[in-house]
Amino acid sequence: MSQELNKYSRTLTQEVSNPAAQAMLYAIGMKEEDMAKPQIGIASTGYEGNPCNIHLNGLSVHVKKGIQANDMVGLIFHTIGVSDGMTNGNDGMSYSLPSRDIIADSIENVVSAQWYDGVITVVGCDKNMPGAVMAMCRVNRPGIMVYGGTVKSGSWKGKKLDIVSAFEAYGQKLAGNISDEDYKGVIQNSIPGQGACGGMYTANTMASSIEALGLSLANSSTYPATHEGKQAECIAIGAAMKNILEKQILPRDVVTKKSLENALTVVMALGGSTNAVLHYIAIAHSAGLELTYADIQAISDRTPFIADLKPSGKYYMEDMLSVGGVPAVMKYLYKNGLIHGDCMTITGKTIAENLEEVPDLDFESQSIVRRLEDPIKPSGHIQLLYGNLATRGGVAKITGKEGLKFEGVAKVCNKEEEMLEALAKGEIKAGQVIVIRYEGPKGGPGMPEMLKPTSAVMGAGLGDKVALITDGRFSGGTHGFVVGHIAPEAFEGGNIALVEDGDLITIDAETRELTVHVTDEVLAERRKTWVPLVPPFIEKGVLRKYFKNVSGAEEGCVTDK
Numbered sequence: 132m133s134q135e136l137n138k139y140s141r142t143l144t145q146e147v148s149n150p151a152a153q154a155m156l157y158a159i160g161m162k163e164e165d166m167a168k169p170q171i172g173i174a175s176t177g178y179e180g181n182p183c184n185i186h187l188n189g190l191s192v193h194v195k196k197g198i199q200a201n202d203m204v205g206l207i208f209h210t211i212g213v214s215d216g217m218t219n220g221n222d223g224m225s226y227s228l229p230s231r232d233i234i235a236d237s238i239e240n241v242v243s244a245q246w247y248d249g250v251i252t253v254v255g256c257d258k259n260m261p262g263a264v265m266a267m268c269r270v271n272r273p274g275i276m277v278y279g280g281t282v283k284s285g286s287w288k289g290k291k292l293d294i295v296s297a298f299e300a301y302g303q304k305l306a307g308n309i310s311d312e313d314y315k316g317v318i319q320n321s322i323p324g325q326g327a328c329g330g331m332y333t334a335n336t337m338a339s340s341i342e343a344l345g346l347s348l349a350n351s352s353t354y355p356a357t358h359e360g361k362q363a364e365c366i367a368i369g370a371a372m373k374n375i376l377e378k379q380i381l382p383r384d385v386v387t388k389k390s391l392e393n394a395l396t397v398v399m400a401l402g403g404s405t406n407a408v409l410h411y412i413a414i415a416h417s418a419g420l421e422l423t424y425a426d427i428q429a430i431s432d433r434t435p436f437i438a439d440l441k442p443s444g445k446y447y448m449e450d451m452l453s454v455g456g457v458p459a460v461m462k463y464l465y466k467n468g469l470i471h472g473d474c475m476t477i478t479g480k481t482i483a484e485n486l487e488e489v490p491d492l493d494f495e496s497q498s499i500v501r502r503l504e505d506p507i508k509p510s511g512h513i514q515l516l517y518g519n520l521a522t523r524g525g526v527a528k529i530t531g532k533e534g535l536k537f538e539g540v541a542k543v544c545n546k547e548e549e550m551l552e553a554l555a556k557g558e559i560k561a562g563q564v565i566v567i568r569y570e571g572p573k574g575g576p577g578m579p580e581m582l583k584p585t586s587a588v589m590g591a592g593l594g595d596k597v598a599l600i601t602d603g604r605f606s607g608g609t610h611g612f613v614v615g616h617i618a619p620e621a622f623e624g625g626n627i628a629l630v631e632d633g634d635l636i637t638i639d640a641e642t643r644e645l646t647v648h649v650t651d652e653v654l655a656e657r658r659k660t661w662v663p664l665v666p667p668f669i670e671k672g673v674l675r676k677y678f679k680n681v682s683g684a685e686e687g688c689v690t691d692k
Contacts, residue, residue, distance in 0.1 A: 136377055138203070142170040142246050154556050161204065169376055171198050172247035173207045174266075181187060183256035183327040186356055186632040187279050190365050191253045194277060197369025198251075203376075205369075210237040215257045216294050216328060220547070220583030228578050228604070229677045231410070234262030234467065235295040235417070239269045244391035248272065249372055255279035255326075257333040257607070259411035260341055267346065267382040268417035272384050273375040275368055275477050276347045278338040280356035281448040282326030282647050287316040293329040295442055295608040296300060297321045298583055302590020309590075326356030329587045330441025332607030336403030336446045338576045339457045340394040342588045345385040345476030349485060352469075353456030355449050374479045386418040390474040392430055393482065397457070399434035399511035400464060402443060404607030405526045405615060408513060412687030424524050424685060428643075431511030434469060436530065437501045442610040443530040444507070446499045454497045458489040466491075467503055469579045485500040507531065516614060518645040519654070520600070520626055520636070523618035523685045528605065529640040533612040536641065536646060537598040539564040541634040545664050546570065547603070550584050554591060564636040568627050569664045570603030571620025572681045582606035585613060598638055600645070602627055602684075614638060614645060616684040622663050623683075628690070 153166065173194050177187030198205030213230040217223070242250045249272050249333050252263035260276065267274035285292035300317040303309035309317075338352035348371060354360040374380075390673060391411060398407045408427055415422035438460070440446050451457065452521070464470045465486055474484030493525035494502055501507060508531040516525045529535065542563040544550035549569050553559050565584070570576045581603050588594055598612040602620035605613055619625030626647065635648040669678045680690040 136169060136373060136599070137167055140167065140169045140248055140673040142248050160540070161509055163356050165204055167602055168204045169244070169248035170204045170206055171372055172242050172245065172250045173198070173205050173253065174241070174250060174263065175207060175209050175253045176212040176255060177209065177253070178212055180284060181212060181217065181256060182250045182322055182325050183214065184212045186325040187253050187255050190277065190279060190361065193362050193365035194251055194368050195255060197494055198372060199369070201367070201369040201373040203373065208241050210234050212256050212259055215333070215580060215606065217336060219298070219580055224576050224579035225674060227580065228688060229458050229673055231258035233673070234259060235265035235269065238263060238266035242266070242270045242272065249376055250274045251277060251372065253277045253279065253420065255315065255334065257337065257406065260334070260337040261414060264346060264414050266415040268386055268414060271381050271383050273372065274346070275378060276341055276351070277365060277368060277369055278347060278351045280326050280354050280358065280361050282329050283323055283355055283357065284329050285323045286323045287320045288314070291447070292317060292321040293441060293447065295323055295330065295586055298586030299590040301583070303589035303627045305587060306591040308592070324357065328608065329449060330449045330608060331401050331403055331438065331448065332442065333404040333406045333644055334607070336398055336607050337409050338403070339401055340397045340403065340407060342457050343397040343461055343470065344390050344394040345474055345482065345588035346382065348478065349458050350456045353452050355452070357591050358452070371477060375477055378479050379477060380477060380479060383418050384475055385477060386414065387474065388422070389471040391415055391420065391422055393470040393474060395427060395430045396464060396470050397433050397461065399431050399436060399513060400460060401438040402436050402507070402512055402530060404441055405513060405528050405605050406607060408526050409604070409616065409684060409687055415687050416687055416692065418529060418589065428515045431513050434511045435503050435506035436508040436512045437503060437506045438509070439499055439501065439507060442608045445533055450499055454499050455490050455492060458486065458501060459492045461495060462486040462489045463492050477616040514643055516638070516643050516645040520645045520647050521617045522626070523683065524616070525600070525614045525618070525645050526616040527614040527638070527640060528609065530610065536637070536639045537612045538562065538635065539598060541566050541630050541632055541636050541647070543568070543630055543632050547579065547581060547584055555588055559588070559593060559597065563597050564638070565597055565599040566627065566630050567599065567601040567603060568621035570601055571622055572684060573678050574620050574622030574664070575603060576669055578604050578684065578688060580604045580606045581615065582608055585609040585611055585679060600627070600636070600638070612638065617684045618683050620684070624658070624661070624663070626654060628661060628663065629654050
């Protein structure tokens, strides 16, 4: 081992004065010659219950081989994962967003307690990635994120499928528009194996943008879970970790205001999930930086939406590999002045240096990514809205295909289940603005995603005829005229709590306004008799702690503020 690498072994410094620590390391099979080597924690969110995460423990073994081949000690530990796809539409979704902070807390806890010299996080599903990056920024020791990769698309009767296909089939079933055979066929064939949900949903959004942030190797977000490049990436992590240990390149050297702008520019260009807004505000907080809605809106204003990816588009993440992947998109954005090239990355090189050898996008041979002068939408699809319905803001996903303005009468539903019941009864009709409330960070609790309602609306054929607003979140798989993250949330007395059936609501993505056409006097009168709908299941445990500590959506729903 080089003396330079030995110099930065924090673990060695700690253990010299702790013979019990040395004894325990001998007990796990380490040799005397290993004791001076840097110890690298390998945090896996692998578990058997979810295709996004089922293969991660195996990838961690390859990461460990790469670490050992570079004269370091790799020590695998595990943290939790929660499947957003499996929890959507049921009480389990209340635990999804809290899992992000539990992941961050647990990685911070282990790395700090064991005084590991560096950390590699091997992650798959939606909350794994922001949780891992939050932890890396907190401990601020050399760190790299490895994404488990996207799943391949499924197929039924010649039609390509993914997880959203299953939810939309549910809406078709409610509307009587699908046979039992086809419903079962879609459900059984939507997801063919390991990997995260296949469109530009939250997992692929966060993986792509974290690569742009500089915390993972090139193409980490592009290689599908079963691609040979994924295993090679894991082996290559060892050399990369040795390099950043020797150079002492730390997460907070990589995560800066400019690199956050790069990450969010990629989110806008690729049509990524609204959850990125929430997660990057939280990541910035963990890195000691401030990121506001105004910052994000400015990035959206200057970044054209150019990738024709699911959910609103045609293609899947697996298709991106054939056009050069995320690095090719980054190079195109960089050459056109949309991302900063001087940001440091975990390769030890800047963004500009990393992109030098990346092939250019070929616009003649592919239709997945469009030219900036011929975008799907000339500015970003994520819009931050304000008004008397969202005095602290709301997050809209407007691709342009839904139109830019919707005005309709309110159909109020307290909780997601009430909306699905109304849809089944035929009470959801064209021209309505569906209001789903008491689904915020505290009111949910846990700010559940509304993928099942939005997919059911699509499946029922109402996707272009209604809008939906909520103080909850949306899945990256959501599309349609939707606004989420409305703050203040209903539970805290935000005006969304005071809306009544029949109130006229305007959603204007051009003026960025969200308005209920009720006077301040009428709202004040309604407030006098308002009683919050209190979640009945937060007396103790994880959700109680989350309820007591979580900040508002506009502050990233962090629990350590």
